[in-house]
Amino acid sequence: MDWIEIVVGFGCNCRCRVCPAASQSHVPGMSAKEIAHWLEEGRERGAKHVWFGGGEPTLHPDLIRSIERARELGYHRIRIQTNGIRCAYLPFTRRCLDAGANEFSLSIKGADAASHDQATQNPGSFDRLIQGTQNLVATDARVEGDILITSHSMTRLADAVLRFAGLGVGRFTFWLTSLFGTQAKGLEPLVPRMADLMPFLESAFQTADRNGAAATTLHTPPCVLKPEYRRRYVHAGTWKLSVITPGSEPFSAEESPIEGGAYLKTCSGCGMRSNCLGPRKDYLDLFGPEEFSPLSS
Numbered sequence: 487m488d489w490i491e492i493v494v495g496f497g498c499n500c501r502c503r504v505c506p507a508a509s510q511s512h513v514p515g516m517s518a519k520e521i522a523h524w525l526e527e528g529r530e531r532g533a534k535h536v537w538f539g540g541g542e543p544t545l546h547p548d549l550i551r552s553i554e555r556a557r558e559l560g561y562h563r564i565r566i567q568t569n570g571i572r573c574a575y576l577p578f579t580r581r582c583l584d585a586g587a588n589e590f591s592l593s594i595k596g597a598d599a600a601s602h603d604q605a606t607q608n609p610g611s612f613d614r615l616i617q618g619t620q621n622l623v624a625t626d627a628r629v630e631g632d633i634l635i636t637s638h639s640m641t642r643l644a645d646a647v648l649r650f651a652g653l654g655v656g657r658f659t660f661w662l663t664s665l666f667g668t669q670a671k672g673l674e675p676l677v678p679r680m681a682d683l684m685p686f687l688e689s690a691f692q693t694a695d696r697n698g699a700a701a702t703t704l705h706t707p708p709c710v711l712k713p714e715y716r717r718r719y720v721h722a723g724t725w726k727l728s729v730i731t732p733g734s735e736p737f738s739a740e741e742s743p744i745e746g747g748a749y750l751k752t753c754s755g756c757g758m759r760s761n762c763l764g765p766r767k768d769y770l771d772l773f774g775p776e777e778f779s780p781l782s783s
Protein backbone atom coordinates (compact mmCIF):
# COMPACT_ATOMS: atom_id res chain seq x y z
CA MET A 487 0.00 0.00 0.00
CA ASP A 488 1.32 3.42 -0.97
CA TRP A 489 -1.71 5.60 -0.32
CA ILE A 490 -4.64 5.79 2.04
CA GLU A 491 -7.71 7.82 1.28
CA ILE A 492 -9.57 8.93 4.37
CA VAL A 493 -13.13 9.89 3.50
CA VAL A 494 -13.65 12.19 6.47
CA GLY A 495 -17.40 12.61 5.90
CA PHE A 496 -20.05 12.68 3.21
CA GLY A 497 -21.33 16.22 3.76
CA CYS A 498 -20.84 18.75 0.97
CA ASN A 499 -21.66 22.32 0.04
CA CYS A 500 -22.59 21.22 -3.49
CA ARG A 501 -25.46 18.96 -4.49
CA CYS A 502 -24.24 17.13 -7.57
CA ARG A 503 -26.95 14.69 -8.60
CA VAL A 504 -24.49 12.04 -9.74
CA CYS A 505 -22.45 12.06 -6.50
CA PRO A 506 -22.68 8.76 -4.61
CA ALA A 507 -21.70 10.54 -1.38
CA ALA A 508 -24.97 12.51 -1.52
CA SER A 509 -26.94 9.38 -0.73
CA GLN A 510 -24.87 8.95 2.45
CA SER A 511 -25.02 12.50 3.74
CA HIS A 512 -26.98 11.22 6.78
CA VAL A 513 -23.98 9.10 7.84
CA PRO A 514 -21.96 10.89 10.55
CA GLY A 515 -18.48 11.99 9.52
CA MET A 516 -15.36 10.70 11.22
CA SER A 517 -14.33 12.18 14.54
CA ALA A 518 -10.86 13.68 14.94
CA LYS A 519 -9.98 10.58 16.96
CA GLU A 520 -11.06 8.24 14.16
CA ILE A 521 -9.10 10.19 11.56
CA ALA A 522 -6.02 10.11 13.80
CA HIS A 523 -6.48 6.37 14.29
CA TRP A 524 -6.60 5.71 10.55
CA LEU A 525 -3.64 7.97 9.92
CA GLU A 526 -1.61 5.95 12.41
CA GLU A 527 -2.95 2.64 11.06
CA GLY A 528 -2.07 3.72 7.53
CA ARG A 529 1.53 4.36 8.45
CA GLU A 530 1.73 1.02 10.27
CA ARG A 531 0.46 -0.69 7.10
CA GLY A 532 3.10 1.05 5.01
CA ALA A 533 1.23 3.99 3.48
CA LYS A 534 3.51 6.85 2.49
CA HIS A 535 0.87 9.25 1.22
CA VAL A 536 -2.58 10.32 2.36
CA TRP A 537 -5.53 11.66 0.47
CA PHE A 538 -8.35 13.41 2.35
CA GLY A 539 -11.63 12.94 0.50
CA GLY A 540 -15.35 13.11 0.99
CA GLY A 541 -18.00 14.48 0.49
CA GLU A 542 -16.15 17.74 0.82
CA PRO A 543 -13.20 17.36 3.19
CA THR A 544 -12.59 21.09 3.60
CA LEU A 545 -15.87 21.30 5.57
CA HIS A 546 -14.61 18.92 8.25
CA PRO A 547 -13.92 20.88 11.46
CA ASP A 548 -10.80 18.83 12.20
CA LEU A 549 -9.22 18.88 8.76
CA ILE A 550 -6.37 21.23 9.64
CA ARG A 551 -5.45 19.29 12.77
CA SER A 552 -5.64 16.06 10.74
CA ILE A 553 -3.28 17.45 8.10
CA GLU A 554 -0.86 18.44 10.86
CA ARG A 555 -1.07 14.94 12.32
CA ALA A 556 -0.41 13.45 8.88
CA ARG A 557 2.73 15.54 8.61
CA GLU A 558 3.84 14.58 12.12
CA LEU A 559 3.45 10.92 11.17
CA GLY A 560 5.71 11.37 8.17
CA TYR A 561 3.26 11.24 5.28
CA HIS A 562 5.05 12.57 2.24
CA ARG A 563 2.26 13.56 -0.13
CA ILE A 564 -0.74 15.03 1.65
CA ARG A 565 -3.59 15.53 -0.79
CA ILE A 566 -6.98 17.18 -0.49
CA GLN A 567 -9.60 16.29 -3.07
CA THR A 568 -11.95 19.25 -3.10
CA ASN A 569 -14.55 21.20 -5.01
CA GLY A 570 -12.28 24.20 -4.45
CA ILE A 571 -14.91 26.44 -2.90
CA ARG A 572 -13.17 26.97 0.43
CA CYS A 573 -9.82 27.33 -1.33
CA ALA A 574 -11.19 30.61 -2.68
CA TYR A 575 -10.61 31.99 0.82
CA LEU A 576 -6.90 32.64 0.99
CA PRO A 577 -6.58 32.38 4.80
CA PHE A 578 -8.10 28.90 4.66
CA THR A 579 -5.82 27.84 1.83
CA ARG A 580 -2.82 29.13 3.78
CA ARG A 581 -3.87 27.18 6.86
CA CYS A 582 -4.02 23.96 4.82
CA LEU A 583 -0.60 24.61 3.34
CA ASP A 584 0.95 25.65 6.64
CA ALA A 585 -0.42 22.49 8.24
CA GLY A 586 1.32 20.36 5.60
CA ALA A 587 -1.04 19.83 2.66
CA ASN A 588 1.01 19.77 -0.53
CA GLU A 589 -1.43 18.49 -3.18
CA PHE A 590 -4.90 19.49 -4.23
CA SER A 591 -7.12 17.79 -6.78
CA LEU A 592 -9.93 20.07 -7.84
CA SER A 593 -13.29 18.73 -9.01
CA ILE A 594 -14.23 20.33 -12.32
CA LYS A 595 -17.79 19.67 -13.47
CA GLY A 596 -18.03 22.04 -16.40
CA ALA A 597 -16.03 24.39 -18.61
CA ASP A 598 -17.83 27.52 -17.47
CA ALA A 599 -19.99 28.86 -14.66
CA ALA A 600 -23.29 27.93 -16.30
CA SER A 601 -22.43 24.26 -16.83
CA HIS A 602 -20.41 23.75 -13.64
CA ASP A 603 -22.98 25.44 -11.40
CA GLN A 604 -25.78 23.49 -13.04
CA ALA A 605 -23.98 20.26 -12.14
CA THR A 606 -23.17 21.31 -8.58
CA GLN A 607 -26.55 22.99 -7.99
CA ASN A 608 -24.59 25.68 -6.17
CA PRO A 609 -24.65 29.08 -7.91
CA GLY A 610 -21.26 30.74 -7.68
CA SER A 611 -19.36 27.48 -7.16
CA PHE A 612 -17.46 27.83 -10.44
CA ASP A 613 -16.28 31.37 -9.65
CA ARG A 614 -15.03 30.17 -6.27
CA LEU A 615 -13.34 27.19 -7.90
CA ILE A 616 -11.55 29.56 -10.25
CA GLN A 617 -10.47 31.76 -7.34
CA GLY A 618 -9.41 28.69 -5.37
CA THR A 619 -7.40 27.45 -8.33
CA GLN A 620 -5.66 30.81 -8.65
CA ASN A 621 -4.86 30.81 -4.94
CA LEU A 622 -3.39 27.31 -5.15
CA VAL A 623 -1.35 27.60 -8.34
CA ALA A 624 0.38 30.62 -6.80
CA THR A 625 1.89 28.28 -4.18
CA ASP A 626 4.30 25.36 -4.33
CA ALA A 627 1.47 22.84 -4.03
CA ARG A 628 0.80 20.31 -6.78
CA VAL A 629 -2.56 21.20 -8.32
CA GLU A 630 -4.54 18.80 -10.49
CA GLY A 631 -7.96 18.86 -12.10
CA ASP A 632 -10.41 15.97 -11.85
CA ILE A 633 -12.80 16.53 -14.75
CA LEU A 634 -16.15 14.77 -14.46
CA ILE A 635 -17.54 13.44 -17.71
CA THR A 636 -21.29 13.46 -18.14
CA SER A 637 -23.44 13.68 -21.26
CA HIS A 638 -23.68 17.40 -20.51
CA SER A 639 -19.99 18.11 -19.93
CA MET A 640 -18.47 15.81 -22.56
CA THR A 641 -18.77 18.12 -25.54
CA ARG A 642 -16.67 20.75 -23.76
CA LEU A 643 -13.93 18.71 -22.11
CA ALA A 644 -11.30 20.45 -24.21
CA ASP A 645 -12.65 23.86 -23.11
CA ALA A 646 -12.39 22.80 -19.48
CA VAL A 647 -8.78 21.70 -20.00
CA LEU A 648 -7.98 24.96 -21.78
CA ARG A 649 -9.54 27.08 -19.05
CA PHE A 650 -7.76 25.40 -16.16
CA ALA A 651 -4.47 24.78 -17.93
CA GLY A 652 -4.52 28.51 -18.62
CA LEU A 653 -4.68 29.08 -14.87
CA GLY A 654 -1.63 26.87 -14.36
CA VAL A 655 -3.11 23.44 -13.64
CA GLY A 656 -0.63 20.96 -15.02
CA ARG A 657 -2.36 17.60 -14.78
CA PHE A 658 -5.88 16.38 -15.50
CA THR A 659 -7.72 13.15 -14.85
CA PHE A 660 -11.02 12.38 -16.55
CA TRP A 661 -13.61 10.59 -14.42
CA LEU A 662 -16.59 9.04 -16.18
CA THR A 663 -19.77 9.49 -14.20
CA SER A 664 -21.24 6.34 -12.69
CA LEU A 665 -24.68 5.41 -11.43
CA PHE A 666 -23.19 3.18 -8.73
CA GLY A 667 -24.28 4.29 -5.27
CA THR A 668 -26.54 7.08 -6.48
CA GLN A 669 -30.14 7.18 -5.30
CA ALA A 670 -31.58 10.01 -7.39
CA LYS A 671 -33.91 8.84 -10.13
CA GLY A 672 -33.59 9.48 -13.84
CA LEU A 673 -29.80 9.87 -13.97
CA GLU A 674 -29.28 7.41 -16.82
CA PRO A 675 -29.18 10.10 -19.55
CA LEU A 676 -26.20 11.70 -17.79
CA VAL A 677 -23.99 8.69 -18.56
CA PRO A 678 -22.61 9.00 -22.09
CA ARG A 679 -21.96 6.07 -24.36
CA MET A 680 -18.18 5.69 -24.69
CA ALA A 681 -18.37 5.60 -28.47
CA ASP A 682 -20.01 9.05 -28.38
CA LEU A 683 -17.52 10.32 -25.83
CA MET A 684 -14.32 9.33 -27.62
CA PRO A 685 -14.02 12.23 -30.12
CA PHE A 686 -14.41 14.73 -27.30
CA LEU A 687 -12.00 12.90 -25.00
CA GLU A 688 -9.40 12.72 -27.76
CA SER A 689 -9.81 16.45 -28.39
CA ALA A 690 -9.29 17.10 -24.68
CA PHE A 691 -6.11 14.99 -24.68
CA GLN A 692 -4.81 16.99 -27.63
CA THR A 693 -5.65 20.28 -25.92
CA ALA A 694 -3.78 19.16 -22.82
CA ASP A 695 -0.77 18.22 -24.96
CA ARG A 696 -0.77 21.59 -26.70
CA ASN A 697 -0.86 23.34 -23.36
CA GLY A 698 1.87 21.31 -21.72
CA ALA A 699 -0.44 19.48 -19.32
CA ALA A 700 -0.67 15.77 -18.58
CA ALA A 701 -4.03 14.08 -19.11
CA THR A 702 -5.18 10.59 -18.15
CA THR A 703 -8.50 8.78 -18.05
CA LEU A 704 -10.13 6.41 -15.60
CA HIS A 705 -13.10 4.13 -16.36
CA THR A 706 -12.64 4.03 -20.14
CA PRO A 707 -10.96 0.65 -20.77
CA PRO A 708 -8.09 0.52 -23.26
CA CYS A 709 -10.17 -1.26 -25.89
CA VAL A 710 -12.45 1.77 -26.34
CA LEU A 711 -9.46 4.07 -26.83
CA LYS A 712 -7.50 4.44 -30.05
CA PRO A 713 -4.05 2.81 -29.84
CA GLU A 714 -2.29 6.16 -29.49
CA TYR A 715 -4.36 7.02 -26.41
CA ARG A 716 -4.31 3.68 -24.58
CA ARG A 717 -1.35 4.63 -22.42
CA ARG A 718 -3.55 7.33 -20.90
CA TYR A 719 -5.82 4.80 -19.26
CA VAL A 720 -5.20 4.54 -15.51
CA HIS A 721 -5.82 1.28 -13.67
CA ALA A 722 -6.80 2.38 -10.15
CA GLY A 723 -4.81 -0.52 -8.74
CA THR A 724 -1.59 1.21 -9.74
CA TRP A 725 -2.28 3.78 -7.02
CA LYS A 726 -1.94 1.06 -4.36
CA LEU A 727 -4.66 2.96 -2.54
CA SER A 728 -6.63 1.79 0.45
CA VAL A 729 -9.90 3.68 1.03
CA ILE A 730 -11.47 4.22 4.44
CA THR A 731 -15.00 5.59 4.75
CA PRO A 732 -16.91 6.46 7.94
CA GLY A 733 -18.05 3.34 9.75
CA SER A 734 -16.52 0.79 7.42
CA GLU A 735 -13.35 -1.21 7.03
CA PRO A 736 -10.63 -0.26 4.52
CA PHE A 737 -10.91 -1.57 0.98
CA SER A 738 -8.64 -1.34 -2.05
CA ALA A 739 -9.62 1.29 -4.61
CA GLU A 740 -9.71 -1.26 -7.42
CA GLU A 741 -12.33 -3.30 -5.53
CA SER A 742 -14.87 -0.50 -5.88
CA PRO A 743 -17.54 -1.04 -8.58
CA ILE A 744 -16.94 2.60 -9.50
CA GLU A 745 -13.54 1.61 -10.89
CA GLY A 746 -14.83 -1.25 -13.05
CA GLY A 747 -14.55 -4.96 -12.36
CA ALA A 748 -17.36 -6.26 -14.61
CA TYR A 749 -15.09 -8.22 -16.93
CA LEU A 750 -16.66 -9.90 -19.92
CA LYS A 751 -15.91 -13.52 -20.80
CA THR A 752 -13.90 -12.32 -23.76
CA CYS A 753 -11.66 -10.20 -21.48
CA SER A 754 -9.80 -13.36 -20.43
CA GLY A 755 -8.23 -13.47 -23.90
CA CYS A 756 -7.27 -9.80 -23.95
CA GLY A 757 -3.64 -8.75 -23.97
CA MET A 758 -4.47 -5.77 -21.75
CA ARG A 759 -6.33 -7.83 -19.13
CA SER A 760 -3.67 -7.34 -16.43
CA ASN A 761 -3.64 -3.58 -17.01
CA CYS A 762 -7.39 -3.08 -17.20
CA LEU A 763 -10.09 -3.06 -14.55
CA GLY A 764 -12.80 -3.83 -17.09
CA PRO A 765 -16.07 -2.00 -17.63
CA ARG A 766 -18.42 -1.06 -14.81
CA LYS A 767 -21.53 -3.13 -14.24
CA ASP A 768 -23.76 -0.06 -14.26
CA TYR A 769 -22.35 0.89 -17.67
CA LEU A 770 -22.99 -2.58 -19.10
CA ASP A 771 -26.53 -2.49 -17.70
CA LEU A 772 -27.14 0.70 -19.66
CA PHE A 773 -25.34 0.06 -22.92
CA GLY A 774 -24.41 -3.62 -23.12
CA PRO A 775 -21.03 -5.18 -23.96
CA GLU A 776 -20.71 -4.40 -27.68
CA GLU A 777 -18.09 -1.65 -27.31
CA PHE A 778 -15.56 -3.88 -25.55
CA SER A 779 -13.45 -6.35 -27.46
CA PRO A 780 -10.15 -8.06 -26.62
CA LEU A 781 -6.88 -6.52 -27.70
CA SER A 782 -3.93 -8.44 -28.97
CA SER A 783 -1.53 -6.54 -26.66
Ligand code: SF4
Nearest residue numbers: 707709753756762779
Ligand atom coordinates in the same frame (compact mmCIF):
# COMPACT_ATOMS: atom_id res chain seq x y z
S1 SF4 B 1 -11.42 -6.40 -23.60
FE1 SF4 B 1 -11.77 -6.34 -21.42
S2 SF4 B 1 -9.73 -6.51 -20.48
FE2 SF4 B 1 -9.44 -5.93 -22.63
S3 SF4 B 1 -9.28 -3.70 -22.62
FE3 SF4 B 1 -11.44 -4.23 -23.04
S4 SF4 B 1 -12.46 -4.23 -21.06
FE4 SF4 B 1 -10.23 -4.33 -20.69
